[in-house]
Amino acid sequence: MTELLEPAATTPTAGLVDDRPADGFFRVNRSAMVDEAVFAEEQQAVFDRCWLYVGHTSEIAAPGDFRTRTVAGRPLILWRGTDGEVRVFLNACRHRGAQLCRVPDGNARGMSCFYHAWTYANDGRLTGLPDADGYGPGFDRSRFGLSSPPRVDVYRDFVFCCFDPDAVDLPTYLGGAREYLDLVADQSPEMEVVDGMHEYSMEANWKLFVENSLDGYHLIPLHRTYFDYLKSTEDSYLDPRRPTEARDLGDGHAVITVEGPWARPVARWTPSMGEENRAYVEARRTELEERFDADRARRIATTDRNLLVFPNLVINDIMGVVIRTITPTSAGRTVIAQWTLATKGEPESVRERRLDSYVTFQGPGGLATPDDMEACESCQEGFAAAAESPWSDISRGIHKEATDEPFTAADEIQQRAFWRRWRDLLGSR
Amino acid sequence: MTAPLTPTTAASHHEVEQFLYREAALLDEWRLDDWFALMHPDVEYRVPAPGSDHLDPRHTLQVIHDDHTRLGGRVARLKSKHAHAESPRSRTRRFVTNVRVLDGPVGDAGEVTVAANFHVMRTRLGKLDHFLGTYRFVLVPDGAGFLVRERVATLDHGIVEAGGTVSIIL
Ligand code: FES
Ligand SMILES: [Fe+2]
Numbered sequence: 001m002t003e004l005l006e007p008a009a010t011t012p013t014a015g016l017v018d019d020r021p022a023d024g025f026f027r028v029n030r031s032a033m034v035d036e037a038v039f040a041e042e043q044q045a046v047f048d049r050c051w052l053y054v055g056h057t058s059e060i061a062a063p064g065d066f067r068t069r070t071v072a073g074r075p076l077i078l079w080r081g082t083d084g085e086v087r088v089f090l091n092a093c094r095h096r097g098a099q100l101c102r103v104p105d106g107n108a109r110g111m112s113c114f115y116h117a118w119t120y121a122n123d124g125r126l127t128g129l130p131d132a133d134g135y136g137p138g139f140d141r142s143r144f145g146l147s148s149p150p151r152v153d154v155y156r157d158f159v160f161c162c163f164d165p166d167a168v169d170l171p172t173y174l175g176g177a178r179e180y181l182d183l184v185a186d187q188s189p190e191m192e193v194v195d196g197m198h199e200y201s202m203e204a205n206w207k208l209f210v211e212n213s214l215d216g217y218h219l220i221p222l223h224r225t226y227f228d229y230l231k232s233t234e235d236s237y238l239d240p241r242r243p244t245e246a247r248d249l250g251d252g253h254a255v256i257t258v259e260g261p262w263a264r265p266v267a268r269w270t271p272s273m274g275e276e277n278r279a280y281v282e283a284r285r286t287e288l289e290e291r292f293d294a295d296r297a298r299r300i301a302t303t304d305r306n307l308l309v310f311p312n313l314v315i316n317d318i319m320g321v322v323i324r325t326i327t328p329t330s331a332g333r334t335v336i337a338q339w340t341l342a343t344k345g346e347p348e349s350v351r352e353r354r355l356d357s358y359v360t361f362q363g364p365g366g367l368a369t370p371d372d373m374e375a376c377e378s379c380q381e382g383f384a385a386a387a388e389s390p391w392s393d394i395s396r397g398i399h400k401e402a403t404d405e406p407f408t409a410a411d412e413i414q415q416r417a418f419w420r421r422w423r424d425l426l427g428s429r
Numbered sequence: 430m431t432a433p434l435t436p437t438t439a440a441s442h443h444e445v446e447q448f449l450y451r452e453a454a455l456l457d458e459w460r461l462d463d464w465f466a467l468m469h470p471d472v473e474y475r476v477p478a479p480g481s482d483h484l485d486p487r488h489t490l491q492v493i494h495d496d497h498t499r500l501g502g503r504v505a506r507l508k509s510k511h512a513h514a515e516s517p518r519s520r521t522r523r524f525v526t527n528v529r530v531l532d533g534p535v536g537d538a539g540e541v542t543v544a545a546n547f548h549v550m551r552t553r554l555g556k557l558d559h560f561l562g563t564y565r566f567v568l569v570p571d572g573a574g575f576l577v578r579e580r581v582a583t584l585d586h587g588i589v590e591a592g593g594t595v596s597i598i599l
Contacts, residue, residue: 104480196481196490201589222513225506232505233498335589340490352487356494360502364588365476365493365595367506370514373594 012037013045017423018391019416021402026395026416030386033205033379039331045426046311047072049164051173053313053325054078056341057086057157058192064107064122071161072327074149077101078159081123082109086154088161089124089146100146120146156185176249180307183300184317186292187266188284188343193323194355198338200364202373204380206312206328209336210418212372213314213324214306216244216256216409217396222375226361226368234272236261244409246397252310252421254414260304262319265354266343267301277350284343308414310421319357332380338362394419445543445568446528448575453523456598461504464598469569469576472497476599479587492588492595503598514596517553521597524548525564534570540578541568547582551597558592560599561585 016029055078066079075091093100098115112119119128124146151162153170230236245257263270267284288297304318314324321341360366397411407413455464476493506512526546533541549560567579582599
């Protein structure tokens with residue numbers, strides 16, 4: 001019988017990334033986007049091992065504030081204790097697993113499970129055990145506090161968790177992305193996530209939207225209607241000759257930087273913001289120059305950046321700050337969540353303008369995002385022919401990898417950075 | 430149920446209802462310029478973010494928050510073949526029901542505030558989406574009809590469950 005044994009099967013992910021920079025070659029096999037075996041593999045190799053974004057501490061500003069979230073399929077509670085501590089718990093009762101918290105947000109000193117009424121304090125301790133006499137002497141309630149993901153940490157008010165107990169610590173994980181998170185966090189002494197969340201979805205693989213979120217090449221062709229709108233309403237025009245930059249930040253993180261013509265609440269005033277807001281916006285710039293050196297102040301105030309924190313957190317700092325997570329629910333379906341981060345205490349008219357710019361550009365009912373979803377879904381449709389046309393090309397700018405020549409936002413080094421990390425994680429399993 | 434009865438006559442209630450049906454038909458027929466002509470210069474068109482529709486819209490993220498300029502931009506975009514999410518365009522069938530005049534006519538302009546239920550069915554590329562929710566309209570009498578000064582479409586569900594995004598006018 002032994003002669004019938006096949007050689008050890010290769011993993012479903014072997015060879016999906018064909019990376020040959022010396023030959024000017026980089027391509028990804030489209031089965032990476034359609035094969036459910038790849039999806040299952042990356043759940044374990046990527047989402048169960050990487051640090052993932054949960055929320056921002058401003059979303060639970062007061063003691064007792066909580067929000068429920070789903071991260072890598074796990075129901076979580078982001079909860080600030082009466083002691084002021086930010087904690088993340090698994091939203092599953094220690095008794096039999098019912099969801100402890102069944103509302104999206106609120107404020108509570110404790111929560112009682114609706115099934116048998118086990119009650120937990122906002123520091124996770126099990127404080128209420130109905131009919132406790134029914135438990136034997138060996139039952140130690142101190143061992144039945146709410147569970148947390150194995151790793152939880154906060155960087156510059158961004159709360160992350162990780163389901164791998166052996167993962168590197170968060171600052172090490174963030175690595176080269178820290179500098180760019182700092183550019184966002186340093187915009188103003190206090191930032192807050194605005195109420196309300198955008199949640200939307202597409203019938204396409206999550207990695208397509210990661211690529212899209214870092215894709216400077218698609219802006220003009222795909223978003224023509226949006227740029228026409230900007231031109232006609234505020235006479236701002238994305239000049240394709242303006243210098244842009246793309247950087248591989250290491251460990252799968254990447255960023256693209258442009259200097260757009262549009263208004264930035266921190267801090268690039270344009271007439272579209274109204275004369276009444278000019279002094280306020282310019283004062284933000286001055287404040288940055290007092291807090292930091294001139295070059296750093298300039299980077300914070302006037303560069304527009306799309307940052308990827310591997311694997312699925314995107315922070316766009318453009319006309320406002322958008323925090324985006326991109327979460328697969330299957331190989332062909334993705335749920336996107338977005339929030340916007342703003343300067344706390346800014347004037348109402350600046351806040352309104354900030355929200356309207358964001359909603360119109362990057363919201364799921366805006367003038368651009370539906371077209372991004374359409375493009376990703378259209379690619380996924382095209383992948384039905386993956387057997388005959390198996391490769392997606394991601395080689396723009398690869399000839400510069402052997403030189404010192406900088407990359408532009410329309411190159412694809414940023415997407416290659418993502419894919420190389422993805423390949424390494426899947427290959428290392 | 431408990432809202433006070435308004436001086437609105439049966440005749441004007443009928444006019445309001447007919448106006449809403451006509452407005453819906455213009456959207457279904459993709460007669461977007463004719464539809465946009467029904468918008469008051471101070472129009473506000475909003476789709477609140479599902480789950481936070483109870484919060485003050487000035488301080489809360491909306492899925493759509495258009496004034497006359499942005500709504501004009503939306504119409505111009507939808508008419509363009511470069512609005513890729515709507516090219517080919519959706520077909521929609523709108524059911525506007527349970528129309529109630531909540532208030533009015535009030536003020537010099539004689540504004541009327543109207544609530545209704547909607548069920549917008551959208552088909553595109555072999556998919557069928559159902560958008561369910563309520564409308565709030567503030568209508569300003571204008572000649573023989575009305576102009577829309579406020580138009581809020583509040584969804585009962587997340588757009589993850591239906592539509593994925595909102596590429597049509599709801
Ligand atoms: S499952 Fe929560 S108390 Fe029983
Ligand atoms: Fe885009």
